[in-house]
Amino acid sequence: MGEPSPYRAVLASRVRAQFSYRVSFASDVVANVAVGVSEFAVVYVVFSRVDTLGGLDVWQAALVFALANLTFALADLAVGHLDRLPRHLRAGTLDAFLLRPASLLGQLATSEVSLKRLGRVGVALAVLVVALPRTDAPADLRTAALLVTATVGGTAVFAAVFVLAGALQFWLVEGAEAVNSITYGGSNAASYPASVFPDPLRWAFTYVVPATFVAYLPVLTLLGLPGPAGSPSWLGWCSPAAALVVAGVAGLAWRAGVRYYTGAGS
Amino acid sequence: MPTPYPALLVAGFRRFSTYRAATAAGALTNTVFGAVKAAVLVGTVAAAGGSVSGYGAAQAATFAWVTQALLAPVAVFADDELAQRVRTGDVAVDLARPVDLQLAAWADDLGRAAYTVLPRGLPPLAVGALTTGLALPGRVDGYLLAVVALALGVSISFGCRHLVNLSAFWLTDVRGLTTLYTVVATVLTGLSVPVGWFPPWLAVLAAATPFPSMLQAPVDVLTGRVAGAEALRVLATQVAWLGAVLLLGRVVLARGSRRLVVQGG
Numbered sequence: 001m002g003e004p005s006p007y008r009a010v011l012a013s014r015v016r017a018q019f020s021y022r023v024s025f026a027s028d029v030v031a032n033v034a035v036g037v038s039e040f041a042v043v044y045v046v047f048s049r050v051d052t053l054g055g056l057d058v059w060q061a062a063l064v065f066a067l068a069n070l071t072f073a074l075a076d077l078a079v080g081h082l083d084r085l086p087r088h089l090r091a092g093t094l095d096a097f098l099l100r101p102a103s104l105l106g107q108l109a110t111s112e113v114s115l116k117r118l119g120r121v122g123v124a125l126a127v128l129v130v131a132l133p134r135t136d137a138p139a140d141l142r143t144a145a146l147l148v149t150a151t152v153g154g155t156a157v158f159a160a161v162f163v164l165a166g167a168l169q170f171w172l173v174e175g176a177e178a179v180n181s182i183t184y185g186g187s188n189a190a191s192y193p194a195s196v197f198p199d200p201l202r203w204a205f206t207y208v209v210p211a212t213f214v215a216y217l218p219v220l221t222l223l224g225l226p227g228p229a230g231s232p233s234w235l236g237w238c239s240p241a242a243a244l245v246v247a248g249v250a251g252l253a254w255r256a257g258v259r260y261y262t263g264a265g266s
Numbered sequence: 267m268p269t270p271y272p273a274l275l276v277a278g279f280r281r282f283s284t285y286r287a288a289t290a291a292g293a294l295t296n297t298v299f300g301a302v303k304a305a306v307l308v309g310t311v312a313a314a315g316g317s318v319s320g321y322g323a324a325q326a327a328t329f330a331w332v333t334q335a336l337l338a339p340v341a342v343f344a345d346d347e348l349a350q351r352v353r354t355g356d357v358a359v360d361l362a363r364p365v366d367l368q369l370a371a372w373a374d375d376l377g378r379a380a381y382t383v384l385p386r387g388l389p390p391l392a393v394g395a396l397t398t399g400l401a402l403p404g405r406v407d408g409y410l411l412a413v414v415a416l417a418l419g420v421s422i423s424f425g426c427r428h429l430v431n432l433s434a435f436w437l438t439d440v441r442g443l444t445t446l447y448t449v450v451a452t453v454l455t456g457l458s459v460p461v462g463w464f465p466p467w468l469a470v471l472a473a474a475t476p477f478p479s480m481l482q483a484p485v486d487v488l489t490g491r492v493a494g495a496e497a498l499r500v501l502a503t504q505v506a507w508l509g510a511v512l513l514l515g516r517v518v519l520a521r522g523s524r525r526l527v528v529q530g531g
Binding site for chain 1: 308
C-alpha cells in the first residue's frame with residue numbers, strides 16, 4: 001500500500017483542474033441537473049395519471065426516487081470513473097499504473113472525482129427535502145438515523161457495484177456496456193417501488209444486485225409500511241450489510257481480474 | 267460515375283457489425299432496462315384501474331419492450347464522433363472529400379441503424395414475448411409502414427444529432443450539450459414514458475419538437491396504435507420534420523465550415 005498523501009495530491013489536482021475550465025464545468029453541472037430532472041420526469045408523468053404506484057403515494061415514491069438518486073450520484077461522483085478501465089485496457093496505459101508502488105484500485109479510484117455529479121446530488125436532495133415532510137415520517141432521531149444509514153449504505157452499495165463492474169471489464173473489454181445493466185440498471189431499478197416488479201425481477205434486484213436495499217426497503221421501514229412479500233421491517237436498516245457483501249464479491253473479482261490481465265507489452 | 271452513398275451505407279453497416287461483443291452487451295442492457303420499464307408502466311396501468319390513455323397492461327408492456335428494441339437503431343442518445351473531428355481538425359479531411367458531408371454521414375448512419383435493428387432489437391422483444399407477451403397486430407401492411415416510419419425516425423434522429431455535433435464549430439467542448447440533448451430526447455421521444463401519457467403542458471412542448479417523430483411515431487405505427495389514414499398523417503409529420511432538420515443542418519454546416527481554422531497542414 002502506498003501512503004495516503006499521494007492519493008490526496010492527485011485528488012486535489014483533479015478538483016483544481018475542474019475549476020480551471022469554468023464554462024465547461026458549469027455546463028457539465030447544468031447537464032447533470034438536467035439528468036436528475038429527466039429521471040424524475042418518469043415519476044412525475046406516472047403520478048399525473050395515478051394516485052399510487054405499487055402501494056406508495058406520490059411523496060412516498062418521490063422519497064424512494066430521492067434516496068436512490070442521491071446514493072447513486074454520490075457513488076458515481078466518487079468512483080463512477082472506474083468505467084474508463086476498458087480505455088486503459090485497450091490503449092495499454094494500465095501498465096503504467098501497475099508499475100507504481102500503490103494499489104491499482106486505489107490509484108484508479110482517486111484518478112478522478114467528478115464534481116459535476118453534484119448537479120444530480122442537488123436534484124435528489126431537493127426532492128428529498130420537499131417530499132419528506134409530506135409523508136408520515138415522524139420528525140425524530142430514528143428517522144434521521146435511518147436516512148443517514150440508508151444514504152451511507154446505499155452509496156456504499158453503488159460504489160461496490162461500480163468496483164464489481166470495473167472488475168468485470170478485465171474480461172469484457174469490448175463488451176463494456178454489459179455492466180451498465182448492474183450500475184445504471186441497478187440505479188434505475190432502485191428508483192421505483194419494487195412492489196410493481198414481478199417476482200424474478202424483484203429477487204434479482206434484491207439478492208443479486210441489492211438495489212431494493214438502497215431506497216425502497218428503507219422507505220418502507222421509515223413509514224412503517226408492509227413489504228410486498230411480508231418482508232421484515234428491519235431489512236430497511238440493512239443496506240450497509242448488503243454493501244459489505246457486494247464489496248466482498250467485488251474485491252475478489254477485482255483481484256481475479258488483475259491476475260487475469262495480460263499487458264500488451266506497450 | 268455511380269453515386270457513392272449506397273456504398274457508404276454498406277460501409278456503415280459493416281463498420282458497426284465488427285463490434286459483436288459490444289452489440290450483445292448493449293442488447294443485454296436494453297433488455298434489463300426494458301424489464302424495469304415494463305413493470306413500472308404495467309404497475310401504473312394497474313393502479314389506474316386497467317387503462318391509461320388507451321394503453322392496457324399488454325399495450326404498456328409492449329410499448330416498454332418495443333421502445334427498448336428501437337432505442338439503438340434510432341440512436342436516442344447523442345454521440346460526439348463528428349464533434350471530436352471538428353475539435354481535432356480532422357473534419358478538414360472530411361470537407362476536402364468529393365462527397366457531400368451531410369449526405370455521407372446520413373448514409374453511414376442509416377447503415378449503422380440497419381445493422382443494429384436485428385441484434386439490438388430481437389433480444390428485448392424475445393424476452394418481452396416470453397415474460398409479459400407482446401401485443402402486436404398481425405397485418406403485413408402495418409409492418410411495411412413501420413419500416414418506413416423507422417427509417418424516417420432514424421433519419422430525423424440523425425439530423426438532430428448532426429446538428430448537436432456541428433455546434434462544435436462554435437463551442438469546441440460539446441459534452442454539456444450532448445448530455446442535455448440526451449436527457450431531453452430520453453423524455454420527449456417517449457423512451458421513458460409514452461408521449462400520450464404526458465400532462466398537457468409537456469405534450470404541447472413535445473409536439474413542438476421533432477423528438478416524438480423519432481421513436482414514438484415508429485412505435486405507434488409498429489404496434490398498430492395508428493393505422494390507415496392516421497398512420498399516413500404520422501408519416502407526413504415525420505417527413506416535414508426530416509426536411510426541416512436536414513435543411514437546418516446544411517445551413518449550419520455551411521456557416522460552421524466557413525469559421526473553421528485548422529492549424530498546420
